[in-house]
Amino acid sequence: MKKIDIAVxxxxxxxxLAISLSLYMAFIYTPLEKTMGAVQKIFYFHLPLAxxxxxxxxxxxxxxxxxxxxxxxxxxxxxxxxxxxxxxxxTLVLVTGSIWAKRAWNTWWTWDxxxxxxxxxxxxxxGYLMMRNAIDNVERRAKISAVIGIAGFVDVPIVFMAIxxxxxxxxxxxxxxxxxxxxxxxxxxxxxxxxxxxxxLYLLLIRVRLGLAVNTAEEIxxxxxxxx
Amino acid sequence: xxxLKKVLAITVKDLLLEAHTKELTPAMLVFSLIVIVIFNFxxxxxxxxADIITPGILxxxxxxxxxxxxxxxxxxxHEQESIRGLMLAPVDHSAIYLGKTLSNLVFLFCVEIISVxxxxxxxxxxxxxxxxxxxxxxxxxxxxxxxxxxxxAAMAANIRLxxxxxxxxxxxxxxxxxxxxxxxxxxxxxxxxLSDVSGWLNLLVAYNGIFIVVxxxxxxxxxxx
Numbered sequence: 033m034k035k036i037d038i039a040v041x042x043x044x045x046x047x048x049l050a051i052s053l054s055l056y057m058a059f060i061y062t063p064l065e066k067t068m069g070a071v072q073k074i075f076y077f078h079l080p081l082a083x084x085x086x087x088x089x090x091x092x093x094x095x096x097x098x099x100x101x102x103x104x105x106x107x108x109x110x111x112x113x114x115x116x117x118x119x120x121x122x123t124l125v126l127v128t129g130s131i132w133a134k135r136a137w138n139t140w141w142t143w144d145x146x147x148x149x150x151x152x153x154x155x156x157x158x159g160y161l162m163m164r165n166a167i168d169n170v171e172r173r174a175k176i177s178a179v180i181g182i183a184g185f186v187d188v189p190i191v192f193m194a195i196x197x198x199x200x201x202x203x204x205x206x207x208x209x210x211x212x213x214x215x216x217x218x219x220x221x222x223x224x225x226x227x228x229x230x231x232x233l234y235l236l237l238i239r240v241r242l243g244l245a246v247n248t249a250e251e252i253x254x255x256x257x258x259x260x
Numbered sequence: 261x262x263x264l265k266k267v268l269a270i271t272v273k274d275l276l277l278e279a280h281t282k283e284l285t286p287a288m289l290v291f292s293l294i295v296i297v298i299f300n301f302x303x304x305x306x307x308x309x310a311d312i313i314t315p316g317i318l319x320x321x322x323x324x325x326x327x328x329x330x331x332x333x334x335x336x337x338h339e340q341e342s343i344r345g346l347m348l349a350p351v352d353h354s355a356i357y358l359g360k361t362l363s364n365l366v367f368l369f370c371v372e373i374i375s376v377x378x379x380x381x382x383x384x385x386x387x388x389x390x391x392x393x394x395x396x397x398x399x400x401x402x403x404x405x406x407x408x409x410x411x412x413a414a415m416a417a418n419i420r421l422x423x424x425x426x427x428x429x430x431x432x433x434x435x436x437x438x439x440x441x442x443x444x445x446x447x448x449x450x451x452x453x454l455s456d457v458s459g460w461l462n463l464l465v466a467y468n469g470i471f472i473v474v475x476x477x478x479x480x481x482x483x484x485x
Contacts, residue, residue, distance in 0.1 A: 100481055155432040163429060166420040175481040176415045180429060183408070183474055187433050190467055194436035197459060198443065 040237055047234045050227030057220040071135040076220055078128040080228035081121050082150070087232065088118030089157060093185035096178030105247065108174035111181055113239035115160055117232060122154045145196040152191050156184040170250075266351045270359025274333070275366060284332050285367050288325040292375045295321035296382065314383055315445035319401075319438055321375060323431070326368050326405060330413035331426055333364055338417055344485050357479035361403075361410045361472075368406060372398050385449060393448035400461060401441035404468040405434050411475040415482040440464050 058076040065072035095111025098104075129147060130140045141147070160180050167173040278284055299317040337343040346356055376394060380387035387394070412430045416422040440460040447457045454461065 100478070152432050152435050155428075159425070159429040159432065162421075163415075163419070163425055166422075166425055172484060176419075179411070179415065179478040179482050182478065183411070183433060183471070186470060186474060187436070190436045190463070190470070191432075194439045194463060197463075198439050 036241075040234075040241075043230070043234050043237065047227065047230045050223075050230050054220070054224040054227045057223055062216050062220050063214065068136055071132055074128050074132045076217075076224045077228075078125060078132060079221060080225045081125045081128065083225060084228050084232045085118055085122035085125055085150070085153070087229070088114045088121060088236075089153065089181075089185055089188070091236075092118065092157070092160075092181040096181035099174055099178045100182075105170065105174060106244070108177060109243035109247065110236075110240055111177060112164065113236055113243055115157055115177075115181070116239060117235050119154065119157050119161060121232075122150060122157070125150055126154060143199065145192065145199050148195045148199075149188070149192045152195075153184075153188060156180075156187070160184065263352070263355060266355045267358045267362065270346070270351075270356055271362040271366070274360065274363035277336075278363075278367065284329060285370055288329050288367065288371045289374055291328060292321040292325040292371050293378055295324055296375065296379055300382065311449055312446065314379075314385075315442045315449060318376070318379055318445060319441050322368065322372055322402075323405070323434065323438065325371050325375075326364075326402075326409055327427055327430060329367050329371075330364055330406070330409040331416070331422070333360055333410070334413050334417040343483075347483065347485060353480040353483055354476045356483065357410065357414070357475055360414075361407055361475070364410050365403060365406045368402055369398070372402065390448050390451065393454055394445070396454060396461070397441055397444040397448060400464040400468070401437055401444070404464060404471050405437050407468065407471045407475050408433055411471075411479060411482065414479065418484065436463065436467055440467075 054076065058073055062073075062076075064070065091114035092111045095107045095114060099107035099111065126147075129150070133142060133147075134140050160177065163180060164173055164177055167176065296317055299320070303313070334343070337346060347353070349356075376398075377387060379385070409430060412426060412433070416426040416429070419425065440463050443460050444454075444457045444464075448454075
């Protein structure tokens, strides 16, 4: 128990340092983008957030599969923790994307394939969390969550393909952001990706431990009520 | 072969039940027609680009009607507690899933065919020359939707807030089917050949395959007495 506490603490410190470094690099180290100016800085956070969103939902899928195979509740706990973090991060992706789009495309929202796919993805996992609240039986909740996590993740590539075709049939597509990144920008992006991955791992670790503690507390409650 | 027989036995059971009670399909049909009529109010008469919107209306009507049907297909088993009998039957649970999917498919096809005819009259579209095209799009888009819908309805059958949660969970998943079906239907209404939309048809075939497999593999985890 002591060892894991130290690990969490060290990971927390590392995450703090890495995120501070990314902030420094994004706002001070990289030059101002010529045409878009300061709003381009969002890019260094938007892309890592999107990456964490997808990673988190992949872990939900993986946790679901492992739960159905092993029947061990710890995998459900992992999937649930990851889904919560994924929903927060994908919400931030949508928000940061909107802010950027207002400046770059002069609109808060456009039905671009990437945006729309992210929105559908967000809805799938918000539904996942709502459904979990509606079921009290632990085992049944875990099973249904696993199936929704699997079906949702399998659906993502099909949704993306469908939305891309749907849009490319319209000539009005906003062309890709196609900008050659300066070396310092690319370095910053990679540092930011790495530090956000650390942040995800840190949050996941804390959330999984919290889930385990909740499970233990429930067990103790049941045992106590049996004794009374 | 014996497996197929068991699947069909469950389908036939549902169809017989429906033939006797006649409660589900007429309700779905009326609902589908009401959706079409309601959407009609959002148009101006003689609108220039009405044909861009009409395929969407048709599919929204089918999706709503289908969702109600799926929810009933498990709710009625729970009301009569006949779900226990089904689960005790010496069949793999995936056979229950496929049987239910097939019967839901038959119900939804009936609703779709009649809705399309009425729709043609309401929106002044001559249905008869485009029957083959419509048959292809209905035949390819409906199974994937029903496969996912039946799986999700089984999950939602006895959880709190199921009336709200079923559409919230189901609609995002079926977005690809909805887009493809609307695109193909629009193209059929314009009289274009199906080869123009072969990409969308392939997408539907892939979707059907993937989600029938997902349903068969995961159904045993979500079915419950």
